[in-house]
Amino acid sequence: MxxxxxxxxxxxxxxxxxxxxxxxxxxxxxxxxxxxxxxxxxxxxxxxxxxxxxxxxxxxxxxxxxxxxxxxxxxxxxxxxxxxxxxxxxxxxxxxxxxxxxxxxxxxxxxxxxxxxxxxxxxxxxxxxxxxxxxxxxxxxxxxxxxxxxxxxxxxxxxxxxxxxxxLARGQFQWVLVLADFGLSTPVVYHALDEHRERNGRDILPVSSAPNVDMSVLHALRAGDPQMLADTLHNDLQAPALQLEHGLTTVLELGEENGALAGIVSGSGPTVAFLAADLDSALELQIALSAAQLNVVRVTGPVHGARVIAE
Structure with missing residues (x-):
């Protein structure tokens, strides 16, 4: 310069x-x-x-x-x-x-x-x-x-x-997010997961030290098919997040009762993301969850990463 x-x-x-x-x-x-x-x-x-x-x-x-x-x-x-x-x-x-x-x-x-x-x-x-x-x-x-x-x-x-x-992800996916009025500490959620695995080690499959993403997820993204993606949504941190904040279970049930293809806790939570079949379905879900006094935002993905905005 x-x-x-x-x-x-x-x-x-x-x-x-x-x-x-x-x-x-x-x-x-x-x-x-x-x-x-x-x-x-x-x-x-x-x-x-x-x-x-x-x-x-x-x-x-x-x-x-x-x-x-x-x-x-x-x-x-x-x-x-x-x-x-x-x-x-x-x-x-x-x-x-x-x-x-x-x-x-x-x-x-x-x-x-x-x-x-x-x-x-x-x-x-x-x-x-x-x-x-x-x-x-x-x-x-x-x-x-x-x-x-x-x-x-x-x-x-x-x-x-x-x-x-x-x-590769074809097309756009419609998401409806429920934003909590509280946060969850990522280290606390991970610790809860470790404790769960230690307590129940005899009853669950051995945990890999180097996990992989299931191929079904890649196929769903490549196809741009929301129903396929809904069937493959998975988060190991969801169970400990629900254990720490029981109210998230009610939110997940409410979204799926009102037309979401599936719901998932995002990352370590507590944001809950619902995948909708299309824009109309996302709008209907947004209205239903807002009527339940939840803080709701409708978004699409994928979008570009960090970029300079012209003023």
Whole structure:
């Protein structure tokens, strides 16, 4: 970037995600699990605006509860900006304004979307122009879901979920999301899963240390067939999430009683995602769940990953 051409502000946008399939491997010695997941990015977005500054700061607004969002150096967007600066040798700072619409601690990767959008915004604002592959490397250092927030679309994630392979998905899928007014801690949900497996080890099949995504999921995505996908939705973290928050079971039952092809807890929850047969069915389901006093959002997927928005 030539001197004097630094933009006054860069606006980026990154999507939340649904795990349409998630298998969790056995607990490893380092306290983590390998995963096999199929991600789909959906049209519920985080917006980040980056302004030139001498230091690093962040402010947050949005349509979701912000009680659990830090505005100090522990915010993942600040971590993303500082990581990019350290990697590229940039000596200035950035003022970040985040407009959040993905639920906080909702199992949809909202924080990861903030980090991805920030990496792209600062790379553009500062003119550091890192190759896409390098941005993905930095994203993986910030969290397992951050690389997918950069790429978007539909992808298979393995390892910790950050080793991505694109997956072909034909057409658009219609989703209706029920957003909770509370969050669930991802480590707590994983711990509940480990405890369940330990208690019931004699009664359940052995857990693989390196799980795989079922081929039926890939076939359903490739066919663009919502009924096929509904039949293959799976999440190992759903049972512990339901155990921790019993009310989610009622939400799942209500959605399926009102025409959803299937419902699934997204990631570690507590967001519940319902797959609808088509747009009309999604609209009817949205109306029915809203009438039950639930916080409902209708979205489509897949959508693009993090991108710069022209002002």
């Amino acid at each position: 030539t001197p004097g051409s630094t933009p006054r502000m860069v606006h980026t946008r990154a999507p939340g995600k649904i795990n349409v399939f998630l298998k969790v491997g056995s607990l490893q010695d380092d306290g983590y699990h390998d995963l096999a997941t199929a991600f789909q990015s959906v049209s519920l977005y985080e917006d980040v605006r980056a302004y030139p500054a001498d230091d690093f700061s962040v402010s947050v607004t949005g349509t979701v509860s912000l009680d659990r969002v830090p505005t100090d150096d522990s915010n993942i967007a600040i971590k993303a900006a500082k990581l990019l600066a350290a990697t590229t040798g940039y000596t200035g700072g950035v003022r970040l304004e985040i407009d959040k619409h993905v639920p906080v601690a909702g199992g949809m990767g909202g924080g990861s979307a903030d980090a991805a959008a920030t990496l792209l915004a600062c790379d553009t604002l500062w003119g550091t122009d890192l190759p896409r592959e390098k941005l993905l490397e930095l994203a993986a250092q910030l969290g397992a879901d951050v690389p997918f927030a950069l790429t978007g679309g539909t992808a298979i994630g393995t390892g910790r979920g950050d080793q991505l392979s694109p997956a």
